Amino acid sequence: GDSVTQTEGLVTLTEGLPVMLNCTYQTIYSNPFLFWYVQHLNESPRLLLKSFTDNKRTEHQGFHATLHKSSSSFHLQKSSAQLSDSALYYCALRGTNKVVFGTGTRLQVLP
């Protein structure tokens, strides 16, 4: 079945440094949607960005990701981390109607 892998459980970095959170996926569906959701403390997950198009960069709120079907990847990046970026980040996959999430990566940005 569909699956999403996020290899890092916790990423800690200093404010101002670049962010990269990894996401790879497996699906038999040829046109999956990939998503990044962000969950701040005591809040529910909300959509950060999404993509359907191969090799096209998607950006929102300073974050960006590019869906690469050849490597089944959808890594999340930001050029300069801010303290307010500290949160739990989930990569998710939608093949048909079912949406499957990864285990999440906690990003901790330190001053």
Place this chain on the structure above:
Amino acid sequence: GGIITQTPKFLIGQEGQKLTLKCQQNFNHDTMYWYRQDSGKGLRLIYYSITENDLQKGDLSEGYDASREKKSSFSLTVTSAQKNEMAVFLCASSTNSGNTLYFGEGSRLIVV
């Protein structure tokens, strides 16, 4: 805009008890989902429903039942609560063609 309301926010029950969580949405979305959130394990899909009276099992459906009697509501029942099931349960909805999931605030299950 719309809202997803989960009730109760906290559900306390005894081991072996049957417990039900409810979810209502006013987005008029077709698809609704129940996820379980455990620290370090992410969001795991329990059940989803693509329309009224439809039910589809997720990866974690054993020990749970679900019901979608109306388009706007989706309930989840823990058939026999166990202490290792203490977690946050998140309800979400989306359109069938669209892709963004909108989440409720979550219900925390506590088993004593």
